[in-house]
Amino acid sequence: MSEVTVAQLAADVGIPVDRLLTQLGEAGIKKSSDADIITEDEKRDLLTFLRQAHGKKSTATQTTSAPAERKLTLKRKTVSELKQPAATRSVASRGTPSSGKTVSVEVRRKRAVIKTAESAEEKSALLKEAEEARKALAEQEAERKAQAEQEEARRAAADELRKQEEDNRRSKEEKLRAREEEERQREVAERFKKEEEERERLEEEKRKLAEAESAKKAVAKAKANKAAAEEARKKRTSDKGGRKELHVAANAPRGRRKKKDRSRAAQRDQNINVPGSGEHGFQMPTEPVVHDVEVPDTISLGDLAQRMSVKAPEVIKTLMNMGMMVTINEVLDQDTAALVVEEMGHNVVFKKADDEEQDILTAVDIEIEGETQPRAPVVTIMGHVDHGKTSLLDYIRTSRVAAGEAGGITQHIGAYSVDTDHGKITFLDTPGHAAFSAMRARGAKVTDIVIIVVAADDGVMPQTKEAIQHARAGDVPIIIAINKMDKPEANPDRVMQELVAEEVVPEDWGGDTQFIKVSAHSGEGVNELLESILLQSEVLELKAVAEGPARGAIIESSLDKGRGAVATVLVQNGTLRKGDPIVCGTEFGRVRAMFDESGAEVDSAGPSVPVAVLGLSGAPNAGDDAVAMPDERRARELAEVRHQKVRDSRLAEQKAAKLNELFSQMGDGEVLQVNLVVKADVQGSVEALKDSLENISTDEIRVKVVASGVGGINESDANLAAASSAIVVGFNVRADSTARRILEERGLELRYYSIIYEVIDDVKKAASGMLSPEIRESIIGLAEVRDVFRSSRLGAIAGCMVVDGVVKRNNPIRVLRDNVVVFEGELESLRRFKDDVQEVKSGTECGIGVKSYNDVKAGDQIECFERTEVAREL
Structure with a gap:
């Protein structure tokens, strides 16, 4: 082509467009954009300029010396035929189709190729230009990649910032929703309280109206009696016999009688019987009304006065x-x-505390009647810490539970309903640590069979013995599972001998207890264990009524921020359905939702089925009974009765505790006290922590849990801790921002834990730090007084021989005479010949001056000792 654009020429040469434009401008060729046209003459001028710029000869000189250009012309001719169809009007006029006509088309092409000779210098110049263009292009490409990488980094930073802003916004929205939910719950509680107050006010008004009505009737009756008496008196005075009143003149006007005399006359007339009438005009004085007063176990003084109808x-x-x-x-x-x-x-x-509760249960008539059906056995797994209880259950239900427990130990009661090849079994996995003895005791109360897991390489341990005692106290059959049989150091015979010492005799040795050798890792003996469980359940003939209102027990309870109070209920009789009113201890509510152990929502739960229940007014205590009621009003009444009973007993306990503290302080002097506020995630952990921490108390120091509960640490807990100078302990829970601010302002200590061992150890250390250290004395040297030298300036100086240990200048001493202490004090001087020394060792003579004591005699002994403080531990 004779004419090309700037961009095409730059691409052919291999240099950037900007550089080509610069070179064109330096050559005097004005081009402003990559779309401008460059002619052959301009190309030639540019080449001439570049050659001159690089020190080459001019174009004219090279042209004269260069050979002539060779021109080659190519000609080509092609012929084709174009067939044209006939016109439409011809077809219409003739009535027959036309074949059209053919036109020949001849195309002639002519191309001229000019080949110019290039010298070696021109070729090298072009190659050099091309190389420089490629280098510039490579640098530009590298710069472009660097800019792209910077742009990508800026974009990633912007995305990260946008993600953080989105997370912050989502967090703020969640906090806002949580605050709105709390406000809604608070409004519901306030509305409920207002409704209760309005109901009480209406009842009080009804009572007052009834009292006013009875008072009106009494007043009307009194007026009627008075009118009848007055009528009788008039009748007597107007009698035909001319009967007159005594002590009154016939002509004396009645109006002049004094008011006092008239009232006495009226009273005397009322005492006279009216002939022909069956009523007396005299009203007898009202006798005291004797009430039958029901007295429960505890009652407040105000309630007692109200029951006796006195002030x-x-x-x-x-x-x-x-x-x-x-x-x-x-x-x-x-x-x-x-x-x-x-x-x-x-x-x-006399009325027991349970009588009122039993009256409500009897009034609602919730006795379960119906045909009993076989139910799944409820099996509790007990044993010592790290003997493999949870691992064995994991193998049965093919899941991982221990991995989710802090420290690898189970700290809650887990309820699981497992479908095995041999039938359905409900397992309760109780903790093995000593602090959870109360939780294990509750597990033994609701269970049918107890499996005690004993490690074959460890043997019978304290919690193993305690589990045996709980099972015997609950009269529950025992199955011994000897675990960890896959270990080389396993010794099942030793385990069996130790259990025989605890009066648990295996069937092979003539006893009544099944011993199964299992391994939680390899699965050895697990099928035999399940078969023994089902065999034992068939012997027990476990049955329950499937229809009717549900009865069960609370296995565990907790507070969830999004769901409220969550209680794990083990149904024992009847069927618990969604929407049923339910009472769990002192809490009540309606079942809003139920979930099984896998978290799936269910609509009903029959006997031996554990479910998590939502909708209660609060977190009940683990071990409380759960009863389905006919309506929510009855459920509220029963919960209020139980709550009042618990409140009265708590007040009585507080009073007794105050008296006991007073007597202990009077008898033993002041006792140091460590106050704690304990909050945990579930009720079972709260009880275990409270019992374990209070058992740390000794005669000199007392650990007191001033408050405990389920859920996070809130403002109320922080204020209570500030009022009682208590340490706040959070077990698997955290404090909100308000509580943290209050604790920081008051300088109180807040500690978080997830393992109970650490809580107990830290509280022991804190309590030990409050104890005064123990002072111990140790004799380090003994010197015998051989002679006494007296000086007017120094007083009595004892010449001594150190017979044992070492005598030091700055240590306290005692002067012994006939092995009796006659003086205790300090050394004033210690000399060896004429030199003051700091210490004198055994077998060396020295001179000793006793400060503030001049009655040292020959034959006395001077004992040197030192005092050391030893920190005491609980």
């Missing part, structure tokens, strides 16, 4: 006469309340 100050006066200083909120025990009732003239009806 509280009268009861307080009676108790003060009996020598008790009380207030209206004082909680009285049953014996004291009975004495008060008898003292005030009423009859005592």
Whole structure:
């Protein structure tokens, strides 16, 4: 082509467009963009400029010396035929189709090729230009890649920043939703409280209206009696016999009688019987009303006064006469309340705390009636720590439970319903640590069969013995599973001998207890263990009523931020359905949702099925019974009765504790105390921590749990800790921002734990740090006084021989005479010949001056000792 664009020429030469434009401008050729056209003359001018710039000869000189250009012309001619169809009007006029006509088309092409000779210098110049163009292009490409990488880094940073902003926004939204949920729950609670207050107010108004109505009837009756008496009196005075009133003149006007005399006359007339009437005009004085007062185990003074229909100050006066200083909120025990009732003239009806609760249960008639059906056995796995209880259960239910437990130990009761090849079995996995004895005891109460796991390489341990005691106390059959048989150091015979010492005799040795050798890792003996469980359940003939209201037990409970109170219920009789009103200990509610052990939602649960229940008013205590009620009103009444009973017993315990603390302080002096606020994720952990920590107490120091509960550490817990100067312990829970701020401002200690061993050890260390250190004395040297030298300046100087140990200048000493201490003090001087020394060793003579004591005699002994402080531990 004779004319090309700047971009095409740059691509042919192999240099950037910008550089080509620069070279064109330096050659005097004005081109502004890559789309401008470059002619052959301009190409030639550019080449001439580049040659001159590189020190080559001019174009004219090279042209004259160069050979002539050779021109080659090519000609080509092609002929083709183009067939044209006939016109439409011809077809229409003739009525027959036309074949059209053929046109010949001749195409002629002519191409001229000019070949110019290039010298070696021109070729090298072009090659050099091409090389420089490639280098510039490579540098430009590298720069472009660097910019691209920087742009990618900036884009990644922007994406990360955007992701963080999105996470922050999502977190703020979740916090906002949680705050809205808390406000909603608070509003529901306030509305419920207002409804209760309104109901109580209406009942109080009804009672007052009834009292006013009865008072009106009494007043009307009194007026009627008075009117009848007045009518009788008039009838007597107007009698035909001319009967006159005594002591009154016939002509004396009645209006002049004094008011006092008239009232006495009216009273006298009322005492006279009216002839022909069956009523008396005289009203006898009202006798005291004797009530049958029901006295429970504990009752507050105000409630007792209300049951006797007297005012509280009268009861307080009676108790003060009996020598008790009380207030209206004082909680009285049953014996004291009975004495008060008898003292005030009423009859005592002793009532147990469970009677009112039983009355409600009887009134709602929730007895389960129906045909009993076989149910799955409830098996509790017990044993010592790290004997393989959870691992054995893992193999059975083919899951991993121990991996999710802190420290590799089970710290909660886990309820699992397992479908095996031999039938359905419900397992309860209880912790093996000593702190969870109460949880293991609850497991033994709700179970049918107890499997005690003993490690073949470890033998019988303290928690193994304790598990045997719990099983015997619950009268539950025992199956011994000797675990870890795959280990080379396993010794099952030793385990069997140790269990025989605990009166657990295997069937092979003539006993009644099944011994199964298993391995949780290899699966050895697991099938035999399941068969023995089902065999034992067939012997026990386990049956339950499948239809009717549900009854069960609380295995575990916790507080979930998103779901509220969550309780694990083991159904024992009946069927628990979604929507049923339920009472769990002191908590009540309606079953909003139920989940099985795998987290799947279910609509009903029959006997021996554990489920997680949502919808309760709070987290019940582990071990409480769970009862389905006919309606929510009855459920609330039963929960309130139980709550009042728990409150009264707690107040009584607090009073007894205060008295015990007072007596202990009076007897033993001041006792140091460590206050704790304990919060945990589940109720079982709270109880285990509370018992374990309070058992650390000794005669000199007392560990007291001032508050405990389930859920996170909130503002109320922080304020309580501040008021009691307590250490806040969070077990698998955390404190919110408000609680942390309060604790930091007050300088209180907040500690988080996930393993119970660490909690107990740290509290022991904290309590030990409060104990005063123990002072120990050790004799380090003994010197005998051989002679005494007296000086007017120094006083009595004892010439001594060190017979044992070493005598030091700065240590305290005792002067012994006939092995009796006559003086204890310090050394004033210690000399060896004329030199003051710091210490004198055994077998060396020295001079000793005793400070503030001049009665040293020959034959005395000077004992040198030192005191050391030893930290005490609990």
